[in-house]
Amino acid sequence: MTATPSPLQRLRTVLDDAVLAVTGGERPKSAPTLERPKQAAHGDYATNAAMLLPKIVGAAPPMIAERLSVALSEHLGDDLLGIDVAGPGFMNLRLSDAWLIAALADVLAAGDDYGAAGATQAGTAESVHLEFVSNNPTGPVHIGGARGAAFGSALANLLVFHGHRVHREYYVNDHGNQVALFGASLQARARGEEPPEEGYQGEYVTEVASRITDAATRPVDEVALEGIALMVAAQKASLEAFRTTFDQWFSERSLHQSHDGQPSKVDEAFAVLAEQGRTYEQDGALFLRTTDSGDDKDRVIVRADGRPTYFSSDVAYHHDKRVRGYDRIINVLGADHHGYVARIEAAFVALGGTKEQIELLITQFVNLFENGERARMSKRAGEFVALDDLVADIGVDAARWYLLARSHDTTIDLDLAEAREQSAENPVYYVQYAHARIKSILARADAGETTAAREDDAVKETAIQSSERELLLALLAWPDEVAEAADRRAPHRLATYALSLARGYSAFYRDCPVLAADLPDDVRARRIDLCRATAQVLAGALGVLGVTAPERM
RNA sequence: GCGCCCGUAGCUCAGCUGGAUAGAGCGUCGGUCUACGGAACCGAAGGUCAAAGGUUCGAAUCCUUUCGGGCGCGCCA
Numbered sequence: 098m099t100a101t102p103s104p105l106q107r108l109r110t111v112l113d114d115a116v117l118a119v120t121g122g123e124r125p126k127s128a129p130t131l132e133r134p135k136q137a138a139h140g141d142y143a144t145n146a147a148m149l150l151p152k153i154v155g156a157a158p159p160m161i162a163e164r165l166s167v168a169l170s171e172h173l174g175d176d177l178l179g180i181d182v183a184g185p186g187f188m189n190l191r192l193s194d195a196w197l198i199a200a201l202a203d204v205l206a207a208g209d210d211y212g213a214a215g216a217t218q219a220g221t222a223e224s225v226h227l228e229f230v231s232n233n234p235t236g237p238v239h240i241g242g243a244r245g246a247a248f249g250s251a252l253a254n255l256l257v258f259h260g261h262r263v264h265r266e267y268y269v270n271d272h273g274n275q276v277a278l279f280g281a282s283l284q285a286r287a288r289g290e291e292p293p294e295e296g297y298q299g300e301y302v303t304e305v306a307s308r309i310t311d312a313a314t315r316p317v318d319e320v321a322l323e324g325i326a327l328m329v330a331a332q333k334a335s336l337e338a339f340r341t342t343f344d345q346w347f348s349e350r351s352l353h354q355s356h357d358g359q360p361s362k363v364d365e366a367f368a369v370l371a372e373q374g375r376t377y378e379q380d381g382a383l384f385l386r387t388t389d390s391g392d393d394k395d396r397v398i399v400r401a402d403g404r405p406t407y408f409s410s411d412v413a414y415h416h417d418k419r420v421r422g423y424d425r426i427i428n429v430l431g432a433d434h435h436g437y438v439a440r441i442e443a444a445f446v447a448l449g450g451t452k453e454q455i456e457l458l459i460t461q462f463v464n465l466f467e468n469g470e471r472a473r474m475s476k477r478a479g480e481f482v483a484l485d486d487l488v489a490d491i492g493v494d495a496a497r498w499y500l501l502a503r504s505h506d507t508t509i510d511l512d513l514a515e516a517r518e519q520s521a522e523n524p525v526y527y528v529q530y531a532h533a534r535i536k537s538i539l540a541r542a543d544a545g546e547t548t549a550a551r552e553d554d555a556v557k558e559t560a561i562q563s564s565e566r567e568l569l570l571a572l573l574a575w576p577d578e579v580a581e582a583a584d585r586r587a588p589h590r591l592a593t594y595a596l597s598l599a600r601g602y603s604a605f606y607r608d609c610p611v612l613a614a615d616l617p618d619d620v621r622a623r624r625i626d627l628c629r630a631t632a633q634v635l636a637g638a639l640g641v642l643g644v645t646a647p648e649r650m
Numbered sequence: 651g652c653g654c655c656c657g658u659a660g661c662u663c664a665g666c667u668g669g670a671u672a673g674a675g676c677g678u679c680g681g682u683c684u685a686c687g688g689a690a691c692c693g694a695a696g697g698u699c700a701a702a703g704g705u706u707c708g709a710a711u712c713c714u715u716u717c718g719g720g721c722g723c724g725c726c727a
Contacts, residue, residue, distance in 0.1 A: 127667090135670075145669065148707085158707085184670050185707060233727080275727055382725055393653075397725045407727045435654050436722040461655065462720075502675095503663060507656065508720065515662090515676090522689085524675055530689055538686050548685050585667095593664055596674070603691070612686050628686095650689070 101207070102218070103576045104200035105131070108142070115168035116146055119161060125149035133570055137563070140181065140189035141570060147186040158186025194561045197569055198623060204572055204630045211630075212575040212637060216583065217260035224262045226418050227253050229429035230336065231268040234328045235279040235297055238335045238484040241431045244460050244509070246484070247500035247643070249429045250341040251588035254641045259583035264423070265343045268414065271325050272349040273407060280321025287312035287320075335484050339493060340643040352413040353405070363409055366416035366448065367398070375447040385412065387443035390452070396440050411437075412444045419450050426455045427586070429505075435459045458586055460505045466512040482513075491516045494644045498525035501642050502592040524596050528635065529647055531599035535632040536648045538611055542625050547614040559617055564608040568601045568627060575634050579641075588642060595638040602631050 102110070109131050116129060129146035147162035154161050162182040169190070170177055176196040181189045204211050216222040229249025232242040253263045282292035286306040292298055306312045309323050329346065336342070352362040360368070367383075370376045375386050381401035385408075388395050398409040418426050426445070430437070438457045445455045465482050487496050490513060499516060502524070503509055516523070561569075575594075582590040610616065611624040636646035 130669085135672090139670075143670085148669080151707095187670065270727070273727055278727095380725085384725095393723075400725045402725085404725085406725060408725095410727090432655075432721055434722085438654075459655070459721095464720095507663075510662065512662090522676065526689060527675085530687080534687050534690090541686065546686085589664080593674080596664095600674085606686075607691060610685055614685090650687085 101203070103207075103212070103573070104196075104203050105573050105577065111169065111172045112144060112146060114172060115165050116150070118168045119164045120150060120153045123153050125153060133574065134187075134189060137567065139183065139187075140179075140191045141566070142190045142192070144188050144190070145186070147182070147188055162186050162188050197561060197566065200573055201569055201623070201626055201630060205626055205633075209633065209637065211633065212579045213258050214260040215576055215580040222260045222262070223424035224264070224422075225256055226264050226266065226421070226423040226426045227256070227429070228266045228268055228418075228427070229253075230341070231270070232332060233270050233275060234325045234332065235275055236299060236328065237301060238332050240463050240465055240482045240484070240487060241433075241460075243339065243484040243487055243496070244463050244500050244505075245429050245431060246336055246339055246341040247497050248458075248460050248505045248588065250339075251497075251501050251642050252427075252429070252586060254643065255579070255583050255588050255591070258637075258641055259579055261583075264345070266345045266347055267343045268347050268349065269325075269329060270349050271322075271329075272353060272410060276321050276325060277318070279324055280317045283309065283312055283320050283324045284317050335488075339484060339488060340497070347414070349410050349414070352410055352417070361413075362417050363405060363413040366413040367409075369416060369448055370412070373447060373449070385444060385447060387440045387447070390439075390443035390446045392439040392443045408440065408444075411441060412448070415441065415445050415450075415455075416448050419445065419448055424454070426450075428455070428457045430457055430459055432459055432461045432508075456586070458505060461508045463500070463509045463511060466510065467514055487513075494525055494529070495523050497643050498523065498592065501589055504587065504589050525644060526650075528595050528599045528639065529645070530650060531602050532632055532635045532639070532646045533648060533650045534606070535602065535628045535635075538628055539625070539632065541612055542628075546612055548610065548612045549614065559620055561623075562609055564601075564604040565624070565627060568598075568605045568631065571598050571601045572627075572630050572634055575637070591638045591641055595635060595642070598631065598635060598638070602635075605631075 112129060112131055116124070125146075127149065129144050129149055131142055131144045134140060134143040147158040147165055150161050151158060154164075159182055165188060166180040166182070169180060173196075176193050178191040178193050180191070183189055214222075227249060229252075230238065230242050230245045232238050232245075238246065249265070253265050256263050278293065278296050282296035282298075282302050283306040285292045285296070286303040287309070292302060305324050305327050306320075308327060309315075309320055312320050312323075333346070355361040355364070367376070370385060375389070376398070377384055377386065382397045383399035384395045385398050386395050396408050397406050398412060399405050415426075428441070438459070441457060442452055442455060446452060490496075491499070495516065499511055500509070578590060578594045582588055582594075605627065609624055611621065611628060613621075616624075632646075639646045
């Protein structure tokens, strides 16, 4: 991982120095922005620095802007072509071609590490426990799990790229009623009977039952456990095909087991809670005082008859996560579990954690339509849409893109028929196409090829053209995009970025020949470098999303 | 009733810890084809950012209320 600051970071340092020079050492409350303005006419970068300082400096923004301009000019010298002060006090910077070319060289020198490890550089890298999917092991991974898988795996990739250490974990609910119900359903199918009314009705039940020897006659709990094991293996395969892997599959059942006379994890957690005075008995049941931390009501963890509730598993699980010692714990939950956020946070705090340490991210629903009709997703009814079906239908790349291009916090309406028919129009192919096209050009360049010259004096011009400049500035924004996306747990931002970068490349490709025979050597070299850098960043963005960056299509 | 999420172009969605004239894809309409991959490119139409107040130099973004939609409110898991 590179430790050298990116071109934009260096520019920020210069701006920071200029601010300190003008204020006499005092910093504004919020750091000044240094961003590309919406309109290219406003220059290469714009900063709001002058508008943040009136109270500190005791002058109006335009006046401050003038002073900042002087300081910036001194620092940047010839690299700075000019500064305009506009509007309420924005400063628009224009940078020299030499600065841009040097920046491009930096991007290429950093290679695949360009944009990586921002958290490491900033000293904010953390060890992260990331739990996601945690689909019930009584059926295949369904569409909700697919969204959780896409989001969780991309978030993991993103956090790792940004410099964090991530442990990916899947929580297997292999304990309790549903396991018994699954066993009963399997056995019924093995006997050629209908499953219990509240049992699992899907066709896969019969199929799984057929793979369990003597399922019709063996004790039902053995059948259940074997069935669960088969389902977990099937889920693992589905998820791996979906480019989603885990460092650990954590068994809920293991929380209730004790070894060699040692207390179970559940007992351990209960002991901690009792010690902290977080539990109390009422009507014979044991309650956890979750209202201490904002829950609506206290929650039962042991019923009056002595059986622990499902929530007790969650309590024990989070106790275990906590003692394993991560800086941060992130749970990705489906929308139907948002009601549990308060109690899980409360349990975590009761166990000795802090609210800042734990994040519960809710992925909203995916509404699937098939020819305008709502596709059913009830697993118990067996009419769910499985991850495998989605992948078989529209492919891994398109499926991941569709699920990742939008914020995890917004509901997705996805018409399968439309996604299928329009697959060639899917933006993911546009991005991939740009990458493949660049690779093709680079292969030609490496082979020393040139293309016919055209009667066009413009290509003799050595100065950086506007679409080159736009593309390069977009590439320079990559580290910021990564940091922003990682800090906000928003991998979808990289999809948006990748799409706009691909568009930027298209404009460059339209305007600027790369291999034309009459190009000056330095222009040709610069444009090849731009192609290389673009391919590198596109591949990086797609890689984080778990989408392939093909050499050919 | 209470809680969480959402409401931005015809459709699907970005933009949201305040910044300049609110963007993209698809769809629609009209153009471009002998330089590197046409799975392309260019242009146009299309918006009271659900509504109303408030905060301030400035609000799609923050606060309040209202309306509309989704989901959740078990000693089920």
